[in-house]
Amino acid sequence: LFDNNNFEGEIPSTLGLVNTLEIVRLDRNSLSSTIPSNISNLKILFELHLSNNKLEGPVPDLSGMTRLQYVDLSNNSFDPSEAPGWFKTLPRLRELVMENCGLTGQLPSGLLDLPALETLRLKNNEFNGTLKVDNSANGHLQVIDLENNKITWATQPNNISLLLLGNPVCDIEAGLSSSKLCHSMSTLPGSYTTNMEDCADRACSGDLKPNPRTCQCQVPYQGELIFISPSFSDLSNASRFKELENSLMMQVLLDSVFICCLSFDNNNYLNMEVQFYPSDHEYFERMEIVRIGSTLGNQIYKAPNEFGPYYFIGNSYPFTDAPESRSKRLNKPEITGISVGSLILGFAILGLGFYALRQKKKAAKAIELSNRFAWNPHGKNSGTIPTLKGARWFSLSELKNATNNFSEDNVIGSGGCGKVYKGELSNGGGTVAIKRFQLQGFSQDGVEIKNEIEVLSRVHHKNLVGLMGFCLEKSEQMLVYEYVSNGTLRENLCGRGDIYLNWKTRVRIAVEAAMGVAYLHNHANPPIIHRDIKSTNILLDENLNAKVADFGLSKFVAEGGKEQGGKGHVSTKVKGTLGYLDPEYYMTNHLTDKSDVYSFGVVMLELITARLPIEDGKYIVREVRRALHSGGFDALRKQLLDPLLSDSDSDVGLTGFENFVNLALSCVEEMTTHRPAMSEVVKELECIAEQRPINNSATVEIKESSYHSSIDREVSSEYALFHYSGPYVVPTTVEPH
The missing domain is CATH 3.80.10.10 (Ribonuclease Inhibitor)
Incomplete structure (x- = not known):
């Protein structure tokens, strides 16, 4: 730029x-x-x-x-x-x-x-x-x-x-x-402004303005968003800017946003005024303003792709707790307050002695906390790491050598948790992928890294990425995976390499990814809900075989349907990726394996269209349904089918296309009870891939060969399975689901 x-x-x-x-x-x-x-x-x-x-x-x-x-x-x-x-x-x-x-x-x-x-x-x-x-x-x-x-x-x-x-x-x-x-x-029609018709008759005084969602008079936090490289010039497209509003509300964690006064300046930068409204009260608290400003000012908020990079200029906010000038003399209650305060101050001075004696202990504790993730086979376990047996531990120096001291030339991916490096292990150890976590974007107690170790050490399947080991040394947290050479499914759909995915290959990728997820749901013990199924978490190896990756948000499900660390399927915080989130989970915090099914249905629609789930302010699920409603499968092919498929695959070449679309739409049904189980998705995708008729009424049973025969490699005694350290009793027999 x-x-x-x-x-x-x-x-x-x-x-x-x-x-x-x-x-x-x-x-x-x-x-x-x-x-x-x-x-x-x-x-x-x-x-x-x-x-x-x-x-x-x-x-x-x-x-x-x-x-x-x-x-x-x-x-x-x-x-x-x-x-x-x-x-x-x-x-x-x-x-x-x-x-x-x-x-x-x-x-x-x-x-x-x-x-x-x-x-x-x-x-x-x-x-x-x-x-x-x-x-x-x-x-x-x-x-x-x-x-x-x-x-x-x-x-x-x-x-x-x-x-x-x-x-x-x-x-x-x-x-x-x-x-x-x-x-x-x-x-031409004017630029977009958030709809305020429902609040047209609401008058507010002073700094108060009507909340566009509730019409309640509140004091919003106002500022200006400047996008420096938008890929559009039409400012009247309502769906585009509604999508921007929704992304702001979801990522900045607010219930109401107002956008107005859109214009391009002399630099072709898109300028807009934005107002954020408190959820319940008339005013924001100070910490909320700090949080909003930090989220936007530090680029934590990610706008829809078509808006490009941005910066935010916030206005001053009229807090209600600002000190007022007072010239009157002290009254009796104030004198009493000062006296009591002086007495308290005296006790505080006496406590200084005790404070000095505790400094040494506090300093030692601070050092321990700053290295709370440190672990090595010769030292003391910090207590936050799962109980492991026979795990492959990598030293920090070993991984530095493998990545040329974490050179930027070795970076093959990045995300909210950190960067992924390609590494070459010494002594013929082969090629690996090393995920290096950044603590500032990471939970303090290491839940995500503990989750990945816990999950990947207990499940082995050819369509799940393999964990080779980990490094938790000093302030570093790293996981070492098998190297998957052809990148993510999203990268290949975007054409970021020389690989062309024809229709037959895309169906096979869907089958293999579904088998990996179904294995988590049906054969892991306890069962596992991935919670972040998306095209960037599906990797393709040298033969374009699919492997599901990134288990940092995964949840173990205890016997009786309870999640690890919670009651039933209720989560205190919704986690996942915008565009793939199950709407019922988002609204109710009620997580089930059908939430993964919804996310997988979105991935199936990506395979058809090569579009992002949310692109140009349009949601792929809604767009596919709209196209089918307007003109059936012909309209869907004309409006949304990936041009690379339409150019090179004739109608004969798109065998099973309609069944594939129908299956994807059944996965993204609004109600979880209307979605198929992941095992049923596997069965129907296998029928599509093998050009067999789909049995929509049969109860689907997963073949043992679909899972157990597809395990990548035997686990040697040297790298035995990690022992599960969670709070659930693991039964010795696997009950049928």
Whole structure:
């Protein structure tokens, strides 16, 4: 992100060698000469911003950059030319902005048929001829801005804002001068504001404002959110900004948020005013303001992807406990209070002696707490680690050597808990993946790392990632896993490598991931609920076999259906990932294995569409249901099917597609009782993969071969299973579920 930096000279050709780039912003500089031809090597680039420079030569060839979603090349000095061929070959393109680029000829007919296109801005060019816009172009198209071109005739679409002011078609003689086609951009619907219709009659005084959810008069915490690289320019899309509101409420942990006054500044940064409302009281407490400011100021809050990076500027808050000036003389109660305070102070001074005697003990305790996770086979167990027998312990120096002292070049992933490094063990120990936890984003008592050790040491299945060992030394906490070479399912769906997942492979991945989760539910003892099933927690090995990973949020379920550490299935805090959360679990805190089923259903929809669960303010579950309701499976294929599948797999190639979709939707039913068990999901997916008819009425029994025969490796006596240290009695026989 190097926009608006007064850069001069050429764009270096080495830019095209950085093939891991996802966003390039070089707009509003003084860059000149031609755009390097090897820019097309950036195969996983999502956004390209090169507007408002002095670039010359031919319009760059962006063919093959199939992941592009946003392109802006406006206001440069390119050679006059017709529209480039790549205009109609970018299946994921959502917004194309090429204003004042010297483009001529007719608008390519295939451009308006791009499946994801929402906004097209091509004003101040030389496009001519006629323009026919089909109302059902792609179902997403909202704005076509062709002001100041040479269009002579155009149809008037119903649901698309077509702007033709300054074209011959808008001349008085053409008879369309009063048409909405010939209005300027300023006549389009205004920018989004949180709906306050229910509170229209509510008047509040002073700093009080009506809460948009309850209409109660409260004092909100106000500030400004500035997004520096949004991938859209339409500010009237209600679903997009409602999704932003929902993400703010869920991640900042508030019940009500108000957004207004959206605008782009001279830097093309998106500015908006935001108000956060207290849950119950009229005012926020001081610590709540500190928490909100910290969450936004330290980038803990993650906005939907299309909004990009941001920063937050908070206003001062009128606390009710501010000291008031008082000039009157002390009254009798105040004198009494001072006297009592003096007496207490005297006792406090006497206590100073005892305080001094305790300092040595406190210092020793502080040292112990600062190293509370330390453990090694030769030292004292801290007491917070599970009871282990025969576990593979790695020293800190051993893992430093394996990762070149935790070099950034070895980083293969990162998340809220820390980074994952690729490591090469000495003496032929092989390749491993090392998760290094960051304590500032971690629970103080190490629950997550203890959970992962507890879970992975007790379950062994070819579709669950294998734990090789751990390191808990000094202030470090690390887990060592088998290395899974082809990354996450999400990365492969996004095309971040050279791997193409065809339909048959995607179905097989679903089968294998489902088998891993079903093993946790049905064959682990006690049963285990994963709680964070998502595409980034499904890894693919060198043969594209699926392995479920990341058990930091997993829950053991005791006999009788009780969770570890809780009563029944009720959790004190909902955990999981936005977009995958079971709505019934979120609303009631009632966790069951059907919560994993819901999350897995979302992953199945990702396999179909390659879209994120929440993308452009749209929820994948709702969008799939809407498409099916509007036009059945044909509409679903046209509107949401991954373009890479639609381009390369014929209808014959998508064997079992409809059954796969129906199964996914049954997994994401609102009520848990309407969802299948994970064992049933495995059975039906196996039928789809083997092209056998699905028996919807039969009670599904899991084959022993589906689990026990698929265990990766025998566990040698040297690396025997960890002994379970939880509070439940583990029965010697496994009762059928």
